[in-house]
Amino acid sequence: EAQVTQNPRYLITVTGKKLTVTCSQNMNHEYMSWYRQDPGLGLRQIYYSMNVEVTDKGDVPEGYKVSRKEKRNFPLILESPSPNQTSLYFCASSLGTTGELFFGEGSRLTVL
Amino acid sequence: GEDVEQSLFLSVREGDSSVINCTYTDSSSTYLYWYKQEPGAGLQLLTYIFSNMDMKQDQRLTVLLNKKDKHLSLRIADTQTGDSAIYFCAESIAAGNKLTFGGGTRVLVKP
Numbered sequence: 659e660a661q662v663t664q665n666p667r668y669l670i671t672v673t674g675k676k677l678t679v680t681c682s683q684n685m686n687h688e689y690m691s692w693y694r695q696d697p698g699l700g701l702r703q704i705y706y707s708m709n710v711e712v713t714d715k716g717d718v719p720e721g722y723k724v725s726r727k728e729k730r731n732f733p734l735i736l737e738s739p740s741p742n743q744t745s746l747y748f749c750a751s752s753l754g755t756t757g758e759l760f761f762g763e764g765s766r767l768t769v770l
Numbered sequence: 771g772e773d774v775e776q777s778l779f780l781s782v783r784e785g786d787s788s789v790i791n792c793t794y795t796d797s798s799s800t801y802l803y804w805y806k807q808e809p810g811a812g813l814q815l816l817t818y819i820f821s822n823m824d825m826k827q828d829q830r831l832t833v834l835l836n837k838k839d840k841h842l843s844l845r846i847a848d849t850q851t852g853d854s855a856i857y858f859c860a861e862s863i864a865a866g867n868k869l870t871f872g873g874g875t876r877v878l879v880k881p
Contacts, residue, residue, distance in 0.1 A: 662812075691868075698778070700858060700871040701813075716868065748812055758803075759869060761812030 660685045664749050664762035671739055672770050679734045679765050681749030689752040690732040691716070691759070692724065694745040701748065707732055708754075739769040774872035776859055781878045788846040790875045792859030795840060799861040802835060803869065804844045807856040816844070816857075854879045 662683045671677055683690065691706040693716075703716030707726040721743055723735040732751075736743060746766050750759040773795040782788045794802070800821050805813040819826045819833045819842075826833045832845040846853055859872040 693871075698873050700774070700873040702871075703868055706868060750812075758815045758818070759805075759813070761814070763810075763812050 660760070662749055662751055662760050662762040664747075664765045666765060667763065668766050670768045670770065673740055674738050677736050677739060679747060679767070681732045681734065681762060682730050683751040683760070684730065685751060685760065686729065687751035687753055687760070688729070689754045690726065691750050692722070692732070692734045693748045693750065694718065695748060696745050704734065741769050743767065744769050774859055774861055774870050776872040776875045778873070779876050779878070781880060782849050784849060784851060784879055784881050786849055788849045788853065788877055790844045790857050790877065792842040792872055793840055794842065794859070794861050796861060796863065796870070797840065798863045800864060801862045802842050803860040804833065805858040805860060807858065807874070813858060849879050851879050851881060853877060
């Protein structure tokens with residue numbers, strides 16, 4: 659089954675404790691992206707990747723890092739999480755032809 | 771920068787038509803999308819339209835694009851309770867490029 663898988667789905671952590679949210683897709687998509695969803699703000703792009711070893715900042719990259727060492731994986735790293743990073747995070751991938759994004763189910767992160 | 775605006779909430783009776791509206795600012799927008807988010811789930815693409823089209827129909831869904839006014843709408847005919855969800859409008863200037871999303875419209879379908 660074609661899917662985008664994120665882990666963990668739910669996480670409560672404390673300020674400053676490094677964490678990684680993993681994302682994996684099995685559709686051989688070149689384009690992958692991370693978004694955060696906050697009430698009333700819609701989805702805002704954090705980082706995206708057009709292909710392996712190619713990443714670029716989105717609209718809200720501060721406080722986040724990503725890497726794309728393999729085509730299927732695109733982890734999101736919070737080196738020192740802060741409470742303003744409490745949010746619902748979505749990973750998405752795309753073939754890049756029509757722009758249709760396939761989304762994971764989301765990872766709800768709470769930073770205390 | 772790009773901006774996409776939607777109303778926050780829409781309430782509709784089952785069986786009626788729903789119309790969700792969206793405005794965008796980037797005249798370079800080439801692709802315009804409607805995504806649906808059900809509770810606890812990610813977003814799913816409902817339909818999309820190229821900027822050189824005025825209308826696209828897909829079963830119960832009709833998308834209208836007024837490029838001059840930068841206005842996009844999604845009409846859902848014969849709205850069902852399963853249509854209750856958050857609907858996001860999005861735009862991009864190129865396929866595979868960054869999508870800019872609106873804030874989402876929460877649609878509540880009442881029996």
